[in-house]
Amino acid sequence: MAIQTLFGSASAEPNLLEKLKAGIQKTRSGLVGRIEEVFAGQKEIDADLLEELEYTLITADLGVRTVTEILEQIRLGLDRKSTGGAAEIRGLIERHLLEVLVASDGPMKPVSAPPAVIMLVGINGAGKTTTIGKLTHRFQSEGRQVMLCAADTFRAAAMEQLQVWADRNGVTMIRQTQGSDPSAVVFDALNSAKARKADYLIIDTAGRLHTKENLMAELDKMRRTAQRVVPGAPHEVWLVMDATTGQNGLEQARKFTGAAGVTGIILTKLDGTAKGGVAVAIARELNLPIRYVGVGEQIGDLLPFEPERFVESLFEK
Ligand SMILES: Nc1nc2c(ncn2[C@@H]2O[C@H](COP(=O)(O)OP(=O)(O)OP(=O)(O)O)[C@@H](O)[C@H]2O)c(=O)[nH]1
Ligand SMILES: [Mg+2]
Numbered sequence: 001m002a003i004q005t006l007f008g009s010a011s012a013e014p015n016l017l018e019k020l021k022a023g024i025q026k027t028r029s030g031l032v033g034r035i036e037e038v039f040a041g042q043k044e045i046d047a048d049l050l051e052e053l054e055y056t057l058i059t060a061d062l063g064v065r066t067v068t069e070i071l072e073q074i075r076l077g078l079d080r081k082s083t084g085g086a087a088e089i090r091g092l093i094e095r096h097l098l099e100v101l102v103a104s105d106g107p108m109k110p111v112s113a114p115p116a117v118i119m120l121v122g123i124n125g126a127g128k129t130t131t132i133g134k135l136t137h138r139f140q141s142e143g144r145q146v147m148l149c150a151a152d153t154f155r156a157a158a159m160e161q162l163q164v165w166a167d168r169n170g171v172t173m174i175r176q177t178q179g180s181d182p183s184a185v186v187f188d189a190l191n192s193a194k195a196r197k198a199d200y201l202i203i204d205t206a207g208r209l210h211t212k213e214n215l216m217a218e219l220d221k222m223r224r225t226a227q228r229v230v231p232g233a234p235h236e237v238w239l240v241m242d243a244t245t246g247q248n249g250l251e252q253a254r255k256f257t258g259a260a261g262v263t264g265i266i267l268t269k270l271d272g273t274a275k276g277g278v279a280v281a282i283a284r285e286l287n288l289p290i291r292y293v294g295v296g297e298q299i300g301d302l303l304p305f306e307p308e309r310f311v312e313s314l315f316e317k
Contacts, residue, residue, distance in 0.1 A: 023295025030274025063281030124207030127268035133165030149189030210255035268294030
């Protein structure tokens with residue numbers, strides 16, 4: 001089993017599927033477990049049962065459009081007598097979720113000359129800084145040299161928090177004093193990363209509300225600064241989204257994708273919610289690939305996302 005990286009594919013850890021299953025256990029029981037319950041003891045698939053099924057899918061936060069399509073397909077199948085039992089309906093749901101996730105998925109554009117510059121953006125507390133700590137660990141285990149850029153110069157203790165992750169991973173972090181212009185830190189860090197021939201430079205940004213236009217413009221300035229030092233940078237801008245916020249996060253996300261040139265999603269805190277189905281709604285509504293999912297607070301709790309593996313980990317017994 002291989003996983004995709006910005007420098008080509010790498011071999012995945014052998015127990016990736018098991019880790020994913022454990023990480024999304026709440027969603028497994030909240031979605032697939034409840035689908036089983038809907039069918040349990042029912043001999044006939046009638047209107048009541050379909051309504052209950054619809055309710056279950058909606059509560060799992062899959063998104064109304066996807067749920068409506070699934071129900072239409074089931075009804076059509078029943079009319080034509082091509083869909084009969086629980087197993088078939090379950091298979092139909094699984095296939096449809098995969099189809100939706102695949103439609104917004106796509107490979108990362110490989111970076112030909114390092115440093116690969118990745119910027120993480122998102123609202124306050126989504127998990128950006130923690131995710132950078134985990135990404136660093138992951139990239140290092142893929143044999144890459146990583147550097148960090150502390151461009152959250154706003155919040156007190158933000159730089160210290162990132163420094164803890166830098167120390168834990170034994171990597172260099174570029175910082176300035178609190179309150180300095182984030183773009184100036186980006187400029188310094190990119191030059192450093194170039195000089196030291198780092199493979200990755202990961203930029204931590206301050207959490208911000210999508211409604212603050214000056215702060216959104218600041219992200220754009222950081223991108224333009226990066227571009228001046230390393231053509232093509234930032235190669236990836238990942239929007240970090242908290243899965244427990246569910247579909248309420250979609251409106252914020254749309255603003256970020258518009259203002260910050262987001263290229264992919266990292267969905268955090270999947271371990272803490274039964275509404276992990278929101279991955280489907282997010283990928284679909286933003287039409288962006290999900291790159292990683294966060295399944296805990298520890299350094300190893302960030303897993304690469306891949307539609308087939310995700311759906312399999314949800315439905316596999
Ligand atoms: N359970 C769980 N907790 C997580 C996950 N990712 C992050 N967290 C926790 O979420 C909290 C916020 O994480 P941060 O990394 O500080 O979030 P941030 O986006 O950098 O926050 P700001 O810099 O304030 O915008 C911390 O307590 C993390 O440990 C995850 O995948 N699962
Ligand atoms: Mg942070």
